[in-house]
Amino acid sequence: DQQVKQNSPSLSVQEGRISILNCDYTNSMFDYFLWYKKYPAEGPTFLISISSIKDKNEDGRFTVFLNKSAKHLSLHIVPSQPGDSAVYFCAASFSGAGSYQLTFGKGTKLSVIP
Amino acid sequence: DTAVSQTPKYLVTQMGNDKSIKCEQNLGHDTMYWYKQDSKKFLKIMFSYNNKELIINETVPNRFSPKSPDKAHLNLHINSLELGDSAVYFCASSRIGEGQYFGPGTRLTVT
Numbered sequence: 001d002q003q004v005k006q007n008s009p010s011l012s013v014q015e016g017r018i019s020i021l022n023c024d025y026t027n028s029m030f031d032y033f034l035w036y037k038k039y040p041a042e043g044p045t046f047l048i049s050i051s052s053i054k055d056k057n058e059d060g061r062f063t064v065f066l067n068k069s070a071k072h073l074s075l076h077i078v079p080s081q082p083g084d085s086a087v088y089f090c091a092a093s094f095s096g097a098g099s100y101q102l103t104f105g106k107g108t109k110l111s112v113i114p
Numbered sequence: 115d116t117a118v119s120q121t122p123k124y125l126v127t128q129m130g131n132d133k134s135i136k137c138e139q140n141l142g143h144d145t146m147y148w149y150k151q152d153s154k155k156f157l158k159i160m161f162s163y164n165n166k167e168l169i170i171n172e173t174v175p176n177r178f179s180p181k182s183p184d185k186a187h188l189n190l191h192i193n194s195l196e197l198g199d200s201a202v203y204f205c206a207s208s209r210i211g212e213g214q215y216f217g218p219g220t221r222l223t224v225t
Contacts, residue, residue: 034213043118043204043216044157089157101147101169102214104157 003027004092006105015114019077023090023105026071030092034102035064035075038087047088048075080112117141118217120205126223127195135190135220137205146188147206147214148180157204163188164210192222200224 005024013019021035031052036044050057050064050073057064063076077084087109091102118139127133139146145164151157161180162169168180177193188207192199202221208214 036216041219043206043218046213046215049213087155091157101159101162101171102149102157103159106154106156 001026002106003030004090004103004105006088006090006108008108009106010109010111012111012113013080015082015112016079019075019080019084019110019112021075021077021088021090021108021110023073023075024071025073025092027092027094027103028071029094030103031095032093033064033066033073034091034093035062036089036091036104037084038089038107044089077110080110082112082114085110085112118205118207118215120203120217120220122220123218124221124223126225128225129195129197131195132191132193133195133222134192135203135205135222137188137190137217138186139205139207139215139217140186141207141215143207143209143215144185145208145210146182147208148188148190149204149206149216151202151204151219153201160190160203161188195224197224 034049035047038044048059048062050066066073087107089107090105093102121136147162148160160174179191181189202219204219205217206214
C-alpha cells in the first residue's frame with residue numbers, strides 16, 4: 001500500500017521553463033514533507049521541506065506547495081536548468097513516529113532539455 | 115569532507131554468507147537510518163536509531179541487525195544472505211525533525 005505516490009514516472013522540460021513535480025499522500029497523520037534529488041549511483045540529496053503548519057516554502061529556485069485538504073504537494077523549479085536533471089523523490093513523515101522515519105514515493109525522473 | 119559515508123560501495127557475495135556494511139556520519143546528528151532501494155526503485159526505511167531507541171520496520175527480517183558502536187556510526191549486519199537481499203542500501207542521518215542526509219549507497223549483489 002503506497003502511502004506516498006508520485007504518479008508521473010518522468011517529466012521533460014525545456015531549460016528556463018518551470019518544472020512542476022507532483023506528489024500525493026494518503027496518510028493524514030503525515031505532518032512533515034520533503035523533496036530529495038538523486039543522481040545515478042549517488043545517495044538522495046535533501047532539497048527542501050515543509051511542515052504541515054505551512055502551505056508554502058521557498059528556497060532559491062525551489063518552492064514546495066502543500067495542500068493538506070487535497071493531501072497533495074508539489075515542487076516547483078524555476079527556472080529549470082540542465083543540472084536539475086535527476087530523479088526527484090517526495091517523502092513524508094509524522095512526528096508520532098518519534099524518529100521521523102521517511103516514507104518515500106517512487107520518484108519522478110526530470111529531464112531538462114537545453 | 116564527506117558528510118555520510120558508507121563502505122563498501124559494492125558488495126558481491128554468495129547466498130548463506132554473513133556480511134556487514136559500515137556507515138559513518140560526521141555531521142553531529144543524533145539519529146541514523148538504514149534504507150533499502152529494491153529493484154523497483156522503492157526507497158524503504160529499515161531502521162532508525164538514536165541513543166535512546168531503535169525503531170525497526172516490521173517488514174525487515176531478523177537476519178538484518180543494526181549495530182551502533184557510537185553516535186557517529188550505524189553498521190548493518192546481514193546474516194544468511196538470500197538472493198532477495200540484492201539491492202542498494204542507503205545509510206542516512208539527521209537531527210530529529212530535520213531533513214535526512216544520505217550516504218552514497220552500497221550495492222549488494224547476492225549470487
